[in-house]
Amino acid sequence: MGKTFSKPAVLSHTMTHYCPGCTHGIVHRLVAEAIDELGIMDRTVGIAPVGCAVLAYNYFNCDFQEAAHGRAPAMATGIKRVRPDLIVFTYQGDGDLASIGMGEIIHAANRGEKFTTIFINNAIYGMTGGQMAPTTLPGQRATTAPTGRNTDQTGMPIKMANLLGGLVTPAYVTRQAVLKPQQINKTKKAIKQAFQYQVENKCFSFVEVISTCPTNWGLTPLASLKWAEENLLPYYELGDVKTPE
Amino acid sequence: MAKVLMKGNEAIGEAAIRAGCKNYFAYPITPQSEVAEYLVKRLPEVDGVFLQGESEVAVGYMIFGAAGAGERVMTTSSSPGISLMSEAISYIAAAQCPAVFVNIVRCGPGLGGILPAQGDYFQATKGGGHGDYHLLVLAPDGVQEAVEMTMQAFTLAEKYRGPVMILGDGLIGQMMEPVEFPEDLATAPSNKDDWATNGMSTRKSKKRNLVKSLYLDPTELNAHNLNLKAKYDQMKREEIQFEAYNADADYKVLITSYGTMSRVCRTAIDLLKEEGIEVAMLRPKTLFPFPEKAVFEAATKKSCKSVISIEMSMGQMVEDVERCVKGQRPVEFYGECGGDIPSPEKIIDIIKAMI
Amino acid sequence: MQTEIKFAGFGGQGILLSAKLLAYAAMKQGSFVAWVPSYGPEMRGGTAYCTVVISDKLIGSPIIKNPTHLVAMNRPSLEKFSDTVKPGGIVFINSSLIPVRSNRKDIIELVVPINEIAAAAGSVRAANIVALAAFNAKAKLVDPDLLKDCIKEEFSAKAKIIPLNMKAFDEGVNFADNN
Missing domain, CATH: 3.40.50.970 (Thiamin diphosphate (ThDP)-binding fold, Pyr/PP domains)
Structure with missing residues (x-):
């Protein structure tokens, strides 16, 4: 019997720093599988954000740059413009991308920059310890919203995929989740498709991934999956928002 | 060309x-x-x-x-x-x-x-x-x-x-x-x-490269x-670059100035020379690294009685000049910073008042 | 020896271009030159001015309070700058737009109806070339033929307006020589 399972070459041997039950590990692996399957590891440059994935460069064996908070899309623009032959992806969380980096992601998407963004939406700031994010649900508690998000004061959660999908410039924009095996399979397809569009030099590609944060939600990993399923998915509908065709 | x-x-x-x-x-x-x-x-x-x-x-x-x-x-x-x-x-x-x-x-x-x-x-x-x-x-x-x-x-x-x-x-x-x-x-x-x-495909070594600024370990960050x-x-x-102007003369006053301002000072120095007043200028061309030794030596030349930093600012480079002169000569300052560039005539008046 | 010429007028009167052509010709003649514009909100339709410095040695301060000569293309420019001109200098007055004079006895006034001369040569759009030619003929700063070559070079992409500008140039020189 042959070997049926192995680690993608682009994933390093390092033990991650992610909390038990965190879905970053799953998404890292899906990104790694896509890179391996497309055979692009030796021309791929990843960009790590500020947030929980700040050390993502330790978990991938390809070239990496580390951005300041929210600026990954501008860095990706810089790399991709001067080296269009490289495959560039940013890996960003919701505080990084939807709050401080809103300007950079909107403009990069609108210019149709030919890079790929993986956007982890778990409705909270993870690394800094559970503060309210632009994606935090109404009434959801956070350390800076101790009685729950008050939408009179802070507005409604931002649906990034829909926002970017609303731009006129052609792009691939999709929202997926990693709460169940079927969803993980679909996310894998979407991530690979996103990289494929880049390989074809077709368009900007954006995959929002609904994820969990057991530590900052104050839930067990299992309860987190359930909470996300019941609360995040009704607000953040899954599926393609826009395709370039 | x-x-x-x-x-x-x-x-x-x-x-x-x-x-x-x-x-x-x-x-x-x-x-x-x-x-x-x-x-x-x-x-x-x-x-x-x-x-x-x-x-x-x-x-x-x-x-x-x-x-x-x-x-x-x-x-x-x-x-x-x-x-x-x-x-x-x-x-x-x-x-x-x-x-x-x-x-x-x-x-x-x-x-x-x-x-x-x-x-x-x-x-x-x-x-x-x-x-x-x-x-x-x-x-x-x-x-x-x-x-x-x-x-x-x-x-x-x-x-x-x-x-x-x-x-x-x-x-x-x-x-x-x-x-x-x-x-x-x-x-x-x-x-x-x-x-x-x-x-990695474009280079010989298959080692991946990492461009980053995060060093969470104190020893590593200190070393960095x-x-x-x-x-x-x-x-x-x-890398230090500077220009010494009229520095061979027995000047009484040393001007420190850079960029556009130094051109006005150069004209002022030429006009003062016509009147028999010798003034020199030390113009840093690199502001960092700063020409520390050159400023000190020019300021402490025997004939030089005082130093003045002339800038289109409210007094910035003068702090580096003071640091370099080490108290060996008085260091004065003149500056304007509203967009008007001080004229050679203005510089001449200021220098004459110093002598 | 250093000569400074201030060109002043409304934005759109060709101030910056006339000054540049003079600086360019002076450079080709082997002089040190600097072309120093005023910049900012006044570029948007207000009074614009520009100074050309021509020298036989490296130019120190390019900031000139008292120019050798003034080319005033509109009345506000004349009123604002005529008193700053050094004694003995030329004050060029565009009489097509300026009904007054400088009231100075220690300068040379050169009064030229540039719009009328340009119109007679073919188009008022060449008025700035009339002014430049007439001023240079009086001030004798650069060889007129060299200046004409510089104008041709400047307009090389719009070759069909070159004959008009050459005619305007010659008329400007004629006027200055006869007045």
């Missing part, structure tokens, strides 16, 4: 291309937008990259990304824009990427004005962004030097793998003067395979900062 008559801003753009820089990212701001207007036409002729970013914040990181990928890259801006880029400049210095920043300085603080000034000396020479870092800062006194220094800046940025700044001002950007371009620079940065994210400091110390040994 024959001389051409060019605006400083356009000449800086042309100098970058002749230095082998084919990548330019920028955001419009007076008084330097002509650089972008020039390069948007010129870069396509050399298959270069031109991009107008959405903000100076974003442009700073476009520069970071492109420099990290090992390509020669430049941006130009003016004071408020440089403030916005300063975050990225700190990261670029920390991550050790070569990049050239041109600041065509205008009056501040805040929105200030659009006329020439030298109020960004502290920002340029003492850091500007957060943390322990320095830019190598070159200060041209006209269009010809702006061209030469822009070209040098790429060599220096690559030698030290860090950001280099040209500190000009609105006059240098807007003025036309005859320029003669030096020899073109070779096109490829030499050692980028050792550090740049230029793609010592490495950076070693570069700044090397700059102090190898």
Whole structure:
């Protein structure tokens, strides 16, 4: 019997720093599988954000740059413009991308920059310890919203995929989740498709991934999956928002 | 090569291309937008990259990304824009990427004005962004030097793998003067395979490269900062440039001045000489590293009774001059920073009052 | 020896171009030159001015309070700058737009109806070339033929307007020589 399972070459041997039950590990692996399957590891440059994935460069064996908070899309623009032959992806969380980096992601998407963004939406700031994010649900508690998000004061959660999908410039924009095996399979397809569009030099590609944060939600990993399923998915509908065709 | 008559801003753009820089990212701001207007036409002729970013914040990181990928890259801006880029400049210095920043300085603080000034000396020479870092800062006194220094800046940025700044001002950007371009620079940065994210497939070593500034371990971070400091110390040994004007005379007063202001001082010194009054000038061409020893020696020449720093600021470089003179001579200051450049006549009055 | 010429007028009167052509010709003649514009909001339709410095040695301060000569293309420019001109200098007055004079006895006034001369030569759009030609004929700063070559070079992409500008140039020189 042959070997049926192995680690993608682009994933390093390092033990991650992610909390038990965190879905970053799953998404890292899906990104790694896509890179391996497309055979692009030796021309791929990843960009790590500020947030929980700040050390993502330790978990991938390809070239990496580390951005300041929210600026990954501008860095990706810089790399991709001067080296269009490289495959560039940013890996960003919701505080990084939807709050401080809103300007950079909107403009990069609108210019149709030919890079790929993986956007982890778990409705909270993870690394800094559970503060309210632009994606935090109404009434959801956070350390800076101790009685729950008050939408009179802070507005409604931002649906990034829909926002970017609303731009006129052609792009691939999709929202997926990693709460169940079927969803993980679909996310894998979407991530690979996103990289494929880049390989074809077709368009900007954006995959929002609904994820969990057991530590900052104050839930067990299992309860987190359930909470996300019941609360995040009704607000953040899954599926393609826009395709370039 | 024959001389051409060019605006400083356009000449800086042309100098970058002749230095082998084919990548330019920028955001419009007076008084330097002509650089972008020039390069948007010129870069396509050399298959270069031109991009107008959405903000100076974003442009700073476009520069970071492109420099990290090992390509020669430049941006130009003016004071408020440089403030916005300063975050990225700190990261670029920390991550050790070569990049050239041109600041065509205008009056501040805040929105200030659009006329020439030298109020960004502290920002340029003492850091500007957060943390322990320095830019190598070159200060041209006209269009010809702006061209030469822009070209040098790429060599220096690559030698030290860090950001280099040209500190000009609105006059240098807007003025036309005859320029003669030096020899073109070779096109490829030499050692980028050792550090740049230029793609593993394009280099011999299969080791992946990482461009980053995060060091969570205190010992590692301290070592990293010592490495950076070693570069700044090397700059102090190898890169200092200055001009000594009328320094052979038995001068009573030494002027320290740089950039546009130094040209006015030069005229004042010539006119004073006609009246039999000897004054010399020490003009730093590198503001960091600062010509510490040269300033000390010029100030402590036997004939010299006092030193005055003349700037288009409220008193910035004078702090470095005081530091270098070490209390051996009185150090005075004169400055204006509203956009009017002090006239030679004004400088003459001030010098006469000192004697 | 250093000569400074201030060109002043409304934005759109060709101030910056006339100054540049003079600086360019002086450079070709082997002089050190600097062309220093005023810049900022006044570029948007207000009074614009520009100084050309021509010298036989490296130019120190390019900031000139008292120019050798003034080319005033509109009334506000004349009123603002005529008193700053050094004694003995030329004050050029565009009489097509300026009904007053400088009231100075220690300068040379050169009064030229540039619009009328340009119109007679073919188009008022060449008025700035009339002014430049007439002023240079009086001030004798650069060889007129060299200046004409510089104008041809400047307009090389719009070759069909070169004959008009050459005619305007000659008429400007004629007027200055005869007045």
